[in-house]
Amino acid sequence: MAIHSPHFPCQTLCHGILTGSLCYYTTITGVCTAGGLGLAETSRKNELSGSPLGAEAANLAQIILGWRDHDRHWLVSSPGSNVAGGYHLLTRTKDDMSSHRLCNLALAGLCAILSALPQVAAAGQTGAAQDPGHTPAYVLLKNRTVARFAATVPHQWGETVTGVKTRLDTTEKVVALTLDACGSPKGMGFDAGLLAFLEREQVPATLFINARWIGANRQAFARLAANPLFEIANHGLQHKPASVTGRSVYGLDGTRNVAELVDEIELGAVKLAALTGRRPRFYRSGTAFYDDVAVQVAAALGQQVVGFSVRGDNGATFRRDEVKGALLGVTSGDIIILHMNHPEAGTREGVMDAIPELKRQGFRFVRLSERPLR
Numbered sequence: 001m002a003i004h005s006p007h008f009p010c011q012t013l014c015h016g017i018l019t020g021s022l023c024y025y026t027t028i029t030g031v032c033t034a035g036g037l038g039l040a041e042t043s044r045k046n047e048l049s050g051s052p053l054g055a056e057a058a059n060l061a062q063i064i065l066g067w068r069d070h071d072r073h074w075l076v077s078s079p080g081s082n083v084a085g086g087y088h089l090l091t092r093t094k095d096d097m098s099s100h101r102l103c104n105l106a107l108a109g110l111c112a113i114l115s116a117l118p119q120v121a122a123a124g125q126t127g128a129a130q131d132p133g134h135t136p137a138y139v140l141l142k143n144r145t146v147a148r149f150a151a152t153v154p155h156q157w158g159e160t161v162t163g164v165k166t167r168l169d170t171t172e173k174v175v176a177l178t179l180d181a182c183g184s185p186k187g188m189g190f191d192a193g194l195l196a197f198l199e200r201e202q203v204p205a206t207l208f209i210n211a212r213w214i215g216a217n218r219q220a221f222a223r224l225a226a227n228p229l230f231e232i233a234n235h236g237l238q239h240k241p242a243s244v245t246g247r248s249v250y251g252l253d254g255t256r257n258v259a260e261l262v263d264e265i266e267l268g269a270v271k272l273a274a275l276t277g278r279r280p281r282f283y284r285s286g287t288a289f290y291d292d293v294a295v296q297v298a299a300a301l302g303q304q305v306v307g308f309s310v311r312g313d314n315g316a317t318f319r320r321d322e323v324k325g326a327l328l329g330v331t332s333g334d335i336i337i338l339h340m341n342h343p344e345a346g347t348r349e350g351v352m353d354a355i356p357e358l359k360r361q362g363f364r365f366v367r368l369s370e371r372p373l374r
Contacts, residue, residue, distance in 0.1 A: 155291075163305060174371065175310075177198075177203065178336060189344070206369075208306075236265065244293045265298055282304050283298050309336075312327055313326070315339065327351065327358065
């Protein structure tokens, strides 16, 4: 049995031989000559040798051939078929090797994965420097996510759509400061005085960092990421509103589709993980606007979407007294949104005025990870 792809007309992509009820042996050969994959073999332990794709190739073999807990069935493609772009699924049983039955093409995700194989092969070139967005693992993740959500229609748009966490789930007298570093063309600044004040006062905070902001503030970012008082969270790759249909807000275009949304969320997380050694848990989109499908996509990528319950500086437009007034109105469990990328705004002075008073009122400050969210 073989799986053939129209992208590789002269190549056998995968073939498998069933050697026992749950024991299989897979060989991946010549995905593309330019890919330089060589020979890759997986045993029942899915151990792989001779291929730069490593474990991803084993996962690919399992996904394509449909081997999970199968005792009697597996999926192969029919190279003679021309259904759904040449991807035609058959099932066979080891009890009746001569029987063939056409399957419904409900597994749209399989087609998406197969269509990504040219990128996978290119990413596997020996010695090639790999962009995070073109690694084999990322290509497969992106295409699986696109296949899962491509047909899902959004019904909500805003800051508090279904799934967005806006408060700490607690009755304690605690609040969470969250500071955004947006990285827009006019928002590459760093309010060093604000962060220095939080350090002096030992006020913990969660910092939502946009990938573009890091480029202009590499040293400051490294110092903040190394400080256990702060936790680093994901503010996206290009600071876009999170949409699967291209919705816009405040003059900013949102992500146009699921594929672009995956890049916005996941590549932001990948960059932060590469620089800090820790994958962020929380995500806030540019502008903190979402549709409900975008929130589901973020969850599928392992990112919890966090909004806010107190608008602390209104996008760094509040005056000093307005920031102070907003913060002094907090209640137990509030999540406050502020900005750390506009030192010219009234944020720093308003925070410095409000924090001592909040402490006198008995409020404590926590990072988002220190309490459950709701």
